[in-house]
Amino acid sequence: MEMNQQWRLAKRPVTDLSEDDFEWSEQAIPPLQAGEVLIKHLYLSLDPTNRLWVNEEDSYFPAVVIGDVMRGGGVGVVEQSLNPRYKQGDFVQGMLNWQRYAIDDGSGISKIRVTEDLPITAYHGIFGPIGMTAYFGLMDIGKPRAGETLVVSAAAGAVGSLVGQMGKQAGCRVVGLAGSDEKCRWLTETLGFDAAINYKTANIRESLLATCPKGIDIYFDNVAGEILETVLEQINIGARIPLCGMISQYNNEGAITGPKNFANILMKRATLKGFIVIDYFQREKEAFDYLEKGLRSGQLQYRVDVVDGLQSAPKALARLFNGSNTGKLIVKVDPSWQD
Amino acid sequence: MEMNQQWRLAKRPVTDLSEDDFEWSEQAIPPLQAGEVLIKHLYLSLDPTNRLWVNEEDSYFPAVVIGDVMRGGGVGVVEQSLNPRYKQGDFVQGMLNWQRYAIDDGSGISKIRVTEDLPITAYHGIFGPIGMTAYFGLMDIGKPRAGETLVVSAAAGAVGSLVGQMGKQAGCRVVGLAGSDEKCRWLTETLGFDAAINYKTANIRESLLATCPKGIDIYFDNVAGEILETVLEQINIGARIPLCGMISQYNNEGAITGPKNFANILMKRATLKGFIVIDYFQREKEAFDYLEKGLRSGQLQYRVDVVDGLQSAPKALARLFNGSNTGKLIVKVDPSWQD
Structure with a gap:
């Protein structure tokens, strides 16, 4: 049996993340107990929210304990099963964490359907937590109506890019904020946003005034801070702001x-x-149906930014915070894996 | 014909209000034009929100212009009418402003029904904007459910005291914050609040922990600032905060x-x-029915703090900000008026 490889939390970052905050560890995989499933981890999801989990304070999840394997969502394939609900070869998603192999009692994972036109990476890029976050945040809280103006921050990110496209489907004028001219072009030329603002180079206040002449009805906020403040100056009566x-x-x-x-x-x-998004898991099917329909019709697009090898995870995670990723950031845990 | 007496805005207060910010003025009442109504102002409402209207920036209303009569809601009686919808002796409410007589074209006022057990002051104390603010803020936004914990700030104020009583009717545990031990006793001994905290003398954090052992589900916020911050530390998942x-x-x-x-x-x-509250005026009847039922059954109580004479208005308004009023603050515009 192969050894397991893991990234464990070594210390808590105070400001920026670095590789030193994690420790590489190798250890034997213990034999399976009754009811357990051994999963070979294929694609690990890296998300901004991971940063919250390594703080000392609990967030919506308990803080990751120093010395524990770093928490992370993943997609994998069942290698061995002592659980009647799973068999070898099943594809599953769940908190597989920053490791090559995960053992689960079946309660923390769910099966996914992988087909030729729905590749594994789609479960990170558009289905799963990303798509559900975009769908429920916009539909349940933003409540878009035709003719309204929707502003999205981190608009070239995994969630933001879906939110903007959904806003267009709902008939909104959609304006995105992103951190490079290339990202802005992707938003307007490929995804159909009405306008995009490079928040690193533009005057945000003036650019919002120019691109949102009727004011802002919905602001899908991924960033807080100065952009939220500037948007608040320009909201219309009755505005909705999903945080x-x-x-x-x-x-x-x-x-x-x-x-x-x-x-x-x-x-x-x-x-x-x-x-x-964890509060919406029970309504997964509603989001999945919407997303699958949009994907198959071409009305919803996504892109993934795949980093090779679990070893790269800490450095890759840091990229989310300087904006150098484009689209959903994922780690191909086993570079030899062929989709 | 009597002269009109008015308080006009003389300058904009920077911090605390003072009488110097207003200027007393007397002038003849112009003859009525077709469609107009002359109203003798009886009771003027003084509300915290008045403070916003004298700032330079517009709020939800345009800023009061320097030199204009100060804006304020009032109840009056029609003295003369060239409008077929109103006749002499009708009681009306509307923005009668800080003056003895108001002239309206009929669009800014509405009739109220005054009976022996529904005195004029009830329209300031429990009906009208105060009651609607409490009712729609708590019911539409707070969405109280039996067994939940509701915290109210400025709880001995006109709105806050109603909110707390409504929360009890809805089956909530209700905790109020107020600025004196006398006010706190009124909340618990007369109005049936489960607990009251004197925010001027108590440790707010510890007092909330002690009085809200199951956390806070609804916080009806009248004050913002430090109390909001302290409440946010103790809210439960899914909390609702009407601002x-x-x-x-x-x-x-x-x-x-x-x-x-x-x-x-x-x-x-x-x-x-x-x-x-102006956004809810169309639903006035729904609130009025609830409030009238509560008043008649004794389940909703209110108290008014009546100041005599329009001349006293500026000094009286300042009392709202040092907490020395108890209950709804109103000015009896004409001290000789007998209800």
Whole structure:
């Protein structure tokens, strides 16, 4: 039997993540107990929210304990099963964590259907937590109506790019903020956004005024911080603001503070609602059906940014915070695997 | 014909309000034009939100212009009418402003029914904007469910005291924050709150922990600032926070900043929704029916703090911001009026 390889949390990053925060470890895979499943990890998902899990404070999940295998969602294939619900060759998704092999009692994983036109990577790129986050955040909280203006931050990211496309399907004017001209071109030329703003080079206030002449009805917020503040200046009465993430703030020391113009939430009778996708897992099928239909019709597109080898995971994760990834960032855990 | 007496805005207060910010003026009442109604102003409402209207920036209403009569809601009686919808002796409510007599074309006022057991002051104390604010903020946004914990700030105020009583009717555990031991006793001994915290003398964090052992499900926020921040530490997953007012911040220079622990809104999947009662005027009857039933059954109580004479209005308004009023603050515009 192969050895397992793992990244364990070595210490807690204070600001930016680095490889030193993790420790590479190898150890034998223990024999399976009754009911357990051995999963060969194929694709690991890297997400901004991972940064929260390594802080000392619990987030919506308990903090990862120093010395434990780093937490992460993944897709894998069953190699061995002592659980009647799973057999060798089944593809599964779940918290497979930062390791080559995972053992699960069956309660933490679910089967996925892999076909020629629905590759494994689609489960990270458009289905699974990413697609559900975009779908429920926009539909349940944003409540888009035709003719409204939707602004999305981190718009070239995995979630943001889907949100914008869904907004177009709902008949909205869609404006995205992204961190490079190349990303902005992808949004407008390929995905059909009405406008895109390079937040690193543009004057955000002026650019929003120019691209949202009727004000902002929905702001799908992935970043918090200054962009949220600037958007709040330009929201319409009754605006909806799904709070999905606060990536601009995750590497900061200290607390994530609210916007300086907090009173605008009252003056404009806006709704801010934080949400975490785990609360929507029971409604997975509703999102999956919408996403599969959009994917097959070509109305929803996604792109994945695949990094080779589990060894690369810490360095790759850090890329999410400087914006150098394009699309859904995933790690091909076993480079020899052929989809 | 009597002269009209008015308070006009003389200059914009920077921090605390003072009488110097207003100018007393007397002038003849112009003759009525076709369609107009002359109203003798009886009771003027003083509300925390008045403070926002005298700032330079527009709020949900345009800023009061320097030199204009100060804006304010009132109840009056029709003295003369050239409008077929109103006749002498009708009682009306509307923006009668800080003056003895108001002239309206009929579009800015509505008739109220005054009976022996529904005195005029009830329209300020429990019906009208106050009751609607409490009702729609709690019911539409707070969505109280039996067994949940509701926290109310400015709980001895006109809106807060109604919100707490409504929460009890809905089966909630209700905890109020108020600024004196006398107010706290009124909340628990007369209004049936489960607990009350004197925010001026108590440790708010510890007191909330002690009085909300199951966490906080709804926070009806009238004050913003430090109390909002402390409540956010203790909210449960899925908490609802109607943002009704930010009185702790209105006299501050500079912007009203958001809470330092803004990320808790995301972690706890909380909903913050700002609201202004004017958006609910179309649903007035729904609130009125609920409030009248509660008043007649004795399940809803209110108290009014009546100040005599229009001349007293500026000094009386300032009392809202040091907490020295008890219950709904109103000015009896004409001290000689007999209800």
